Amino acid sequence: MTLSFWQHATREPEVRADVAIVGGGVVGCSTAYWLHRMRPSLRLVIVEAGMLAQGASGRNAGFLLPGTAADYATAVATYGAERARRLLHFTRENREMIATELRGAAFDLEPSGSLTVAGSAAEEARLLDSVSLLRADGMPVAFIPRDETNRRLVARGYGGALYVPSGAMLHPVRLVRHLAGESEARLLTHHRVAALQEAGGDVVLETPVRRIRAGQVVLALNAYLPQLVPALSPFVRPVRAQMLATEPAASRWLQVPVYSHEGYYYLRQLADGVVLLGGARHLHADEEQGYEDATTEALQADLLRYLHFHFPQARGLGVRHRWSGVMGFSPDHLPVVGAVPGLDGSVWAAGFTGHGMGFGFRFGRLLADVVLGTPHPDGLELFSVRRFPRPQTARPSVPAGE
Ligand SMILES: Cc1cc2nc3c(=O)[nH]c(=O)nc-3n(C[C@H](O)[C@H](O)[C@H](O)COP(=O)(O)OP(=O)(O)OC[C@H]3O[C@@H](n4cnc5c(N)ncnc54)[C@H](O)[C@@H]3O)c2cc1C
Structure with missing residues (x-):
């Protein structure tokens, strides 16, 4: 200008x-x-x-999750055990400092715990490995088997999940x-x-x-x-992410933030039943680059396909908001x-x-x-x-x- x-x-x-x-x-x-x-x-x-x-x-989902974007077994393999442990420690400090320094009520902090849910057998195996590695590094976590995961989430089609008690949600x-x-x-x-x-x-x-x-x-x-x-x-480098918010559902079936399919999908539900859902970027990798603030029909349709597949009870829900945001990816x-x-x-x-x-x-x-x-x-x-x-x-x- x-x-x-x-x-x-x-x-x-x-x-x-x-x-x-x-x-x-x-x-x-x-x-x-x-x-x-x-x-x-x-x-x-x-x-x-x-x-x-x-x-x-x-513009984000307001998930407050310890660790890096990848599961802990992948983080250990990528960064080495010592570095992964220190990264984990840093993010645990982030979570603790938010709780001790700030007035959580001012930004709707919900200490709900979080679920990282497997979208494939390979991911489930890595989440199981992550449970042992995280426990060995002093982090209390639990593995939830497939049937129990789907029962708890009132969902279908998910694999097993990693439950992290210190995971939380907030109003960003x-x-x-x-x-x-x-x-x-x-x-x-x-x-x-x-x-x-x-x-x-x-x-x-x-x-x-x-x-x-x-x-x-x-x-x-x-x-x-x-x-x-x-x-x-x-x-x-700038990488775009898209989200949507539905109209309120009649009930709240998600009490925790759900991070699934290697983090390529993430969703939560607000107290009034509104579902916030983001992801599907991996299906549109070429388009989701750069600084343009826009949503695309194709990606938004993929988000709804995911929602309707895993949560058939959401099929009648209209979409109230759609938006995008630009993330900064490092090498x-x-x-x-x-x-x-x-x-x-x-x-x-x-x-x-x-x-x-x-x-x-x-x-x-x-x-x-x-x-x-x-x-x-x-x-x-x-x-x-x-x-x-x-x-x-x-x-x-x-x-x-x-
Ligand atoms: C859709 C989406 C969902 C996400 N979900 C999550 C999640 O649930 N949990 C999580 O941990 N992370 C999530 N993220 C990532 C997270 O939002 C970002 O990592 C984080 O917000 C980065 O914060 P920041 O302050 O570094 O950058 P930003 O929030 O991008 O802040 C940078 C600011 O700089 C301003 N700016 C730009 N240029 C100039 C200029 N020339 N002069 C002055 N100001 C300028 C911009 O307007 C902007 O406000 C998500 C991101 C997106 C897009």
Whole structure:
């Protein structure tokens, strides 16, 4: 977007802050929360292109699941036993911190437990392996056999399931608003950062509304990071996910969030009977790339096919809402944190890969530690961009005309 001479000349007065957090999602607002908690004297601003929770944080299913997106047996095979254990520990801390630090009632936190349900015999075998591995790593879980799973869910066609007592559900928009409120940060919503650059030891952020000058910057943009800093595009790519919400069903048959078919389908039911369902991305992999905010008939039809197959009682339910959101996938499907190229003391985080609620609040604490210069913050080496070979040398691009 260009700005005219007149628009540029009539921008609002510059805002100064100690730390500017760009991105008003769960990660940005958690970072603001922890910065305020750890150093209340800091002047904080949250700079958001749209409204708070405009991105994936306001469009997700509200599942709060420990662990990574993959089942634990796969995580151990992929990342190694030690790294998988530490990732699990990090997400368990996320869950515990949400319970102990925040007022769960403010964002409808339901400590329901969760079910990861097998869609195939191979997945069921991995869930069984995961049960032993998780127990060995100190996590209380249970395996629910196939018939019992279908009975409990009032469903048909599912395999066995992994029950995780610490799994939970929440209202994601209310969570983000709660975090932002508790942080006491100044909220600059509808301020899209178009460029950032170093100026006399500060970082200057240009938006169409005003200029923001800060000592340090946190880029909590997830999928959108490469739009602002193209040099970081190797570390995050945009992947779309779609969801729907039905009209209220006569009864509530799901008391827990259900994550099935390797996480390619996820659904829950609200107290009033509304079913929230997402997924089917794997059936439309080519279309579900990029930043376009749109739903497609074909994918939405696949979601309903899944719902009607496993829950015949849902067949008469109309669909009230359909929406999409953009996730940021990293090369190894784990979050990434790094220094902003060319801006000393500033940091970026991205690549939450469809699981950002499971990491976000704890990750905000990690980013706050990095900003405040805490020596060897817990978790930093787990997520550091240094695990990838590509060196970060490029400076952020400053679009012409700004
Ligand atoms: C449909 C769907 C379902 C999901 N379900 C779950 C789930 O149940 N559980 C789970 O753990 N995870 C889930 N996820 C993933 C989860 O939502 C994300 O991992 C998480 O929200 C990422 O948070 P974030 O704060 O890093 O990014 P975002 O929430 O995307 O925040 C980034 C923000 O930056 C803003 N922004 C972009 N560009 C600029 C700019 N130039 N200037 C200023 N601001 C800018 C955006 O508007 C946005 O608000 C789901 C995602 C989707 C899309």
